[in-house]
Structure formats: structure tokens, C-alpha cells
Amino acid sequence: MSPSTSPPGLPGCILIATGGTIASRIDARTGLAVPANTGAELIEAVPRLASVARVRVDEFGRIPSPHITPDDWVGLHGRVLVALADDDCAGIVIAHGTGMMEETAWFLDLTVQHDKPVVLTGAQRNASEPDFDGARNLLDAVRFATSPRTRVMGVLLALNGHLNAAREVMKTHSLDVETFNSGEWGYLGGIVGEQVLMHRAPQRRLHLPLQDSALPRVEIVSMYAGADGALVDAAASLAPGIVIQAVGTGHVNPPMYRAIRAALERGVEVVISTRIPRGGTKAGYGMEGSSHSLAHAGAILAGDLSAWKARILLMLALQNKHPRAGLQALFDH
Numbered sequence: 001m002s003p004s005t006s007p008p009g010l011p012g013c014i015l016i017a018t019g020g021t022i023a024s025r026i027d028a029r030t031g032l033a034v035p036a037n038t039g040a041e042l043i044e045a046v047p048r049l050a051s052v053a054r055v056r057v058d059e060f061g062r063i064p065s066p067h068i069t070p071d072d073w074v075g076l077h078g079r080v081l082v083a084l085a086d087d088d089c090a091g092i093v094i095a096h097g098t099g100m101m102e103e104t105a106w107f108l109d110l111t112v113q114h115d116k117p118v119v120l121t122g123a124q125r126n127a128s129e130p131d132f133d134g135a136r137n138l139l140d141a142v143r144f145a146t147s148p149r150t151r152v153m154g155v156l157l158a159l160n161g162h163l164n165a166a167r168e169v170m171k172t173h174s175l176d177v178e179t180f181n182s183g184e185w186g187y188l189g190g191i192v193g194e195q196v197l198m199h200r201a202p203q204r205r206l207h208l209p210l211q212d213s214a215l216p217r218v219e220i221v222s223m224y225a226g227a228d229g230a231l232v233d234a235a236a237s238l239a240p241g242i243v244i245q246a247v248g249t250g251h252v253n254p255p256m257y258r259a260i261r262a263a264l265e266r267g268v269e270v271v272i273s274t275r276i277p278r279g280g281t282k283a284g285y286g287m288e289g290s291s292h293s294l295a296h297a298g299a300i301l302a303g304d305l306s307a308w309k310a311r312i313l314l315m316l317a318l319q320n321k322h323p324r325a326g327l328q329a330l331f332d333h
Contacts, residue, residue, distance in 0.1 A: 014058055015142075016076070024036060035063065074215070094121070101180075104120065111207075117150040120155070157180055161190050164181065170306065204333065223247050243272075250274055272291060
């Protein structure tokens with residue numbers, strides 16, 4: 001871990017560098033952006049950090065965001081625990097690709113229990129672009145991570161001057177710097193001038209300890225016009241858990257419904273989410289394949305969790321051998 005060069009009176013912060021666009025620059029041979037900058041180079045590019053905190057760097061890797069795996073989550077979990085145990089560390093910043101950032105944030109929020117803030121940040125524009133947003137995002141993230149106002153809030157995500165809770169946040173645009181928001185719930189806070197201003201605290205916190213380095217396999221299957229259930233059958237043959245990305249408030253067609261019932265009967269856990277970004281799942285219709293009929297068959301309604309976040313919660317529930325009878329309460333927490 002690289003040492004800090006800031007004055008000793010400032011709070012300590014550990015930057016865990018994982019790669020992503022914030023660490024990317026244009027490769028002169030191809031003209032395409034690739035993760036290339038180290039965490040130390042990120043710090044050097046933001047000289048104002050030296051007046052905010054004593055930042056030390058833990059080089060985890062230079063991984064493109066789509067290449068992040070559950071094994072990386074487990075490895076990152078261990079590095080976070082080590083950093084949190086450091087008495088000189090007031091908070092942690094994780095520099096990460098934005099594509100998978102909300103999944104990593106949610107996994108860590110579920111598995112890490114600590115008063116110190118853990119803040120993920122990244123960039124939408126690579127470091128070779130003249131309007132690179134990574135420098136500002138990193139500076140803001142360090143401010144959030146070392147502020148007493150963000151303690152006991154779990155894992156957070158900071159981008160473009162705003163702070164979001166891991167459970168609520170979603171990436172909403174593939175290119176814009178104003179991409180992460182929390183939908184109807186709103187931001188937790190932001191940076192005003194150079195000050196951290198908080199509006200609220202996350203209320204729906206949940207903890208499931210990481211029991212083992214091997215996370216159970218859980219597949220995601222989407223509902224679409226004409227889906228025949230074949231992909232549900234295939235997923236049920238591969239994994240002990242499936243998340244269905246349904247339509248509306250959690251509905252599927254009759255072929256998908258029959259395939260889901262068959263999966264449940266063979267002991268596979270099935271969670272029903274929706275492809276609609278706001279509103280979540282709710283039982284309220286009586287047709288075959290409705291959320292009500294799926295819940296009656298034994299499936300779990302994911303509430304406001306996206307399919308990819310529901311998958312992470314189900315993976316940890318399976319690892320913790322959570323009984324089926326208590327799974328709905330877990331997702332409702």
C-alpha cells in the first residue's frame with residue numbers, strides 16, 4: 001500500500017483501485033480506451049486531494065467493469081475489511097468501473113458491517129478526454145468518505161457531486177456524467193462548494209455475512225413477448241437459484257409460469273423482479289403467471305430490487321442456507 005504525502009493532521013483515507021473508465025486512457029495503437037492508470041497515478045492527477053485527506057493506495061487491479069466477477073467481489077471484500085481495521089483510516093474510496101458499480105456496492109453493503117464509510121466512485125469519460133470527470137469524482141468521494149456525516153450509512157456511491165445508497169442506486173444513462181440516481185427515493189446528499197451536505201440516511205439496511213469464498217450460482221432470465229420457459233428450464237438445471245426479470249409488477253406468461261413452477265418443485269429458489277425501473281413488484285392480478293400466482297406457487301417477490309441486485313441477495317441467502325419460509329421476509333426487509 002503506497003504511503004500518503006499529505007500533512008499528518010488530515011484524516012486518513014484508503015483508495016482501493018480496481019480499474020474501470022476512471023483508470024482508463026486512450027491506447028495510441030488502437031485509439032480505444034483501456035484501464036491503464038494505477039491508483040497512485042489517479043492520486044497524482046488530483047493535487048487538491050493533498051489538502052483534504054492523507055490518501056494511501058491499495059492496488060487491487062486494472063479491471064474493465066464488465067469483467068468484474070463474484071470472485072472479485074470476494075477478494076475486494078477482504079481488502080475492505082483489512083482497510084476498515086486500520087485505525088488511521090477514516091473511510092475508504094473504491095475507484096471502480098461504472099458499468100458494474102452498483103452491483104459491487106450492493107454486495108459490499110450486504111456483507112460489510114462497519115461504522116466507517118465505504119464510497120465507490122468512477123468516471124464516465126476516460127482520462128485522455130479533456131473533460132475527464134474522474135478527478136472531480138475522486139475528490140468528492142474522498143470528501144464523503146472522510147466526513148463524520150456519512151458514518152453508519154453503509155456502502156455509498158458518489159458521482160457527479162451526488163451521493164447514493166447502495167440499495168437504491170441505479171445507472172440510468174450509458175454516457176452522461178449525470179448517470180447514477182436513486183429514482184423516487186432521491187439522493188442522500190451532495191457536495192455544495194467544498195462541503196458535504198446530507199439530506200437523509202438510508203433506512204433499509206440489511207446484513208448477510210459472507211460465509212465462504214464460493215458464492216452459489218444464480219441465473220437471471222428475462223420475460224419477453226413469446227418467451228416459452230426454455231431458458232427457465234435451462235437455468236434450473238444449472239443453478240440452485242433463479243431471478244426472473246418479469247414485466248409490470250411481476251408477471252410472466254403461462255409457459256414461463258409453468259416452467260417456474262417446475263423449477264420450484266425441484267427445489268430451485270425463484271425470485272421475481274421486474275424490468276420496470278420504478279415501483280417494484282406487487283401482487284394484485286389474478287391471471288395465470290401473475291405475481292400473485294407466482295407467490296402462491298412459492299416464488300419470492302423482489303420488491304424494489306433490480307434483477308441484478310436481487311440475484312446478489314439470493315446468492316448470499318443461499319450461501320447462508322436461509323430457509324425458503326423466511327426468504328420473502330428477507331426481501332421485504
